[in-house]
Amino acid sequence: MALNPDKTPTPLLIAPFFLWGTAMVAMKGVIDTTTPLFLATLRLLPAGLLVLIAASILGRKQPQTWKGWAWIGGFALIDGTLFQGFLAEGLQRTGAGLGSVMIDSQPIAVALMARFLFQEVVGPLGWIGLIIGIIGISFLGLPDHWVLELGSRLTTGFSTGHWQLPSFSVPLTAADSFWLMLLERGEWLMLLAALSMAVGTVMIAYVSRHVDPVVATGWHMVIGGIPLLGLSAYTETQQWQSITLPGWFAILYATIFGSAIAYGIFFYLASKGNLTSLSALTFLTPVFALSFSTSLLSENLTGVQWCGVALTLVSIYLVNQRNTISQAFLQILAGPSVMTIIKPFNPELAKAVVAWAASQTPMTPPDNK
Known part of the structure; x- marks a missing residue:
């Protein structure tokens, strides 16, 4: 429910x-x-x-x-x-x-x-x-410096086409190990x-x-x-x-x-x-x-x-809000405004879009009780 x-x-x-x-x-x-x-x-x-x-x-x-x-x-x-x-x-x-x-x-x-x-x-x-x-x-x-370094490497990779994984320089001493640092x-x-x-x-x-x-x-x-x-x-x-x-x-x-x-x-x-x-x-x-x-x-x-x-x-x-947003999108997709554009060029496609939108209506999850 x-x-x-x-x-x-x-x-x-x-x-x-x-x-x-x-x-x-x-x-x-x-x-x-x-x-x-x-x-x-x-x-x-x-x-x-x-x-x-x-x-x-x-x-x-x-x-x-x-x-x-x-x-x-x-x-x-x-x-x-x-x-x-x-x-x-x-x-x-x-x-x-x-x-x-x-x-x-x-x-x-x-x-x-x-x-x-x-x-x-x-x-x-x-x-x-x-x-x-x-x-x-x-x-x-x-x-923060990990996130910034990763972002910098990704930006460089997109611009040059050369990808390199960032090195985070995590000390390997027992007092400052990776997991201890995260849990702290x-x-x-x-x-x-x-x-x-x-x-x-x-x-x-x-x-x-x-x-x-x-x-x-x-x-x-x-x-x-x-x-x-x-x-x-x-x-x-x-x-x-x-x-x-x-x-x-x-x-x-x-x-x-x-x-x-x-x-x-x-x-x-x-x-x-x-x-x-x-x-x-x-x-x-x-x-x-x-x-x-x-x-x-x-x-x-x-x-x-x-x-x-x-x-x-x-x-x-x-x-x-996933169901609400999805339902609004489907209504727009199958609405008269979009159909006015699609229908004159391809009536079959318009009919298929309407049928698909109807089949994608979010379902109500089963009762959890």
């Missing part, structure tokens, strides 16, 4: 992405006074308890089978522990706006998984969007967080077959927060001693609005509709995050990173 924006109020559709974007800014504003795993724990455990209390008040049914609990456990590990852990660690090494762009590249992975698991239609525009998204993520995640960049930790959330988004379609999606959201936050709490207690020190009063308010906002309310709404909608289209609405999240981080935290991006942001947002827009 495709998610129908006409039946779902627009503010409800937009709410999770606004709350996630602003919560990212709130977390970045306080992360220097605490530790990442402790912050991730506070983002999950209290929020999960709030969701479970709300679910109980609303009369939502608790898990009834071991299979339901097993799905919740897997959901908690992927979308709770791994996602929030990678997010908090990555946020230490990158800005809130840029980190949000990396996190919200997850529709690319969701589109691929939903295509093969649920046969959701990606279409030509969707695949173009995915390719653009990969390029955009590369601009964000790789060092917050963008790649954010990308791992995005992949975790993408898997979690797809998993909710299976989880909701056995457990109420709102209840599953609450339990996955509680269970997913327990390993983070243990890791924080074992590996971190001075977790809360330096947090100021405004910092506690920022954590409270990220917990209640950025987790409890945002995740409750998102996974409820994800259990009801088209995963690719819903997830691709996350292009709104970095817009909110970049706006607030620029104005409140004075964060600035490099020229290469801004290009990556633009490409990633274009990618997510194309994936999200």
